[in-house]
Amino acid sequence: MKREGVIITTFTIERIRQIQLFQIKIPSETKNIIGIEMGVRILSGFTAIPPALPTWVLPINFKRNIVLGELKLQSYESANVFYTGELTLNNNTGNADFTSQFFIPQPFTHEYASNEDETTVSGKTTIVQGVYRDKLADQQEGTYSYKVNVYVWCEVKDEGELKI
Numbered sequence: 001m002k003r004e005g006v007i008i009t010t011f012t013i014e015r016i017r018q019i020q021l022f023q024i025k026i027p028s029e030t031k032n033i034i035g036i037e038m039g040v041r042i043l044s045g046f047t048a049i050p051p052a053l054p055t056w057v058l059p060i061n062f063k064r065n066i067v068l069g070e071l072k073l074q075s076y077e078s079a080n081v082f083y084t085g086e087l088t089l090n091n092n093t094g095n096a097d098f099t100s101q102f103f104i105p106q107p108f109t110h111e112y113a114s115n116e117d118e119t120t121v122s123g124k125t126t127i128v129q130g131v132y133r134d135k136l137a138d139q140q141e142g143t144y145s146y147k148v149n150v151y152v153w154c155e156v157k158d159e160g161e162l163k164i
Contacts, residue, residue, distance in 0.1 A: 003156040014145045016137040022130045030123035035116030035153035038087045045144025069134045076127035
């Protein structure tokens with residue numbers, strides 16, 4: 001039987017083009033790091049407005065997804081980055097959904113499947129170093145702030161639970 005645990009790290013992006021450095025302590029009960037997942041919650045400001053579509057449009061109104069930032073993770077014991085990914089807001093959650101005729105779909109009403117990105121990193125890793133770079137400023141002007149959650153999924157040794 002495979003037992004899993006998750007380590008959640010949260011930080012807030014409050015400045016344009018902010019770079020956030022952080023560390024995640026990996027408990028000794030960890031056998032392997034098996035996945036990485038990211039989440040976001042907008043706190044203030046506004047999200048980017050996609051560029052205007054030409055006069056002729058498809059019946060399905062596709063919009064450009066918004067890239068909020070880029071995450072890179074590296075094991076303290078190893079020199080290579082083992083994970084890199086972009087945190088995005090999906091602007092197309094309402095496509096192929098008849099209910100969008102009556103209201104504008106939002107991520108909290110039409111959430112798309114959120115799955116972890118699989119990875120395999122030895123549990124001998126004691127610390128994971130992370131770098132998050134805000135890229136939302138490339139798509140919009142003005143001030144904003146948002147909270148980023150990084151979920152590190154771990155396979156736990158059979159002896160016990162994940163203790164942080």
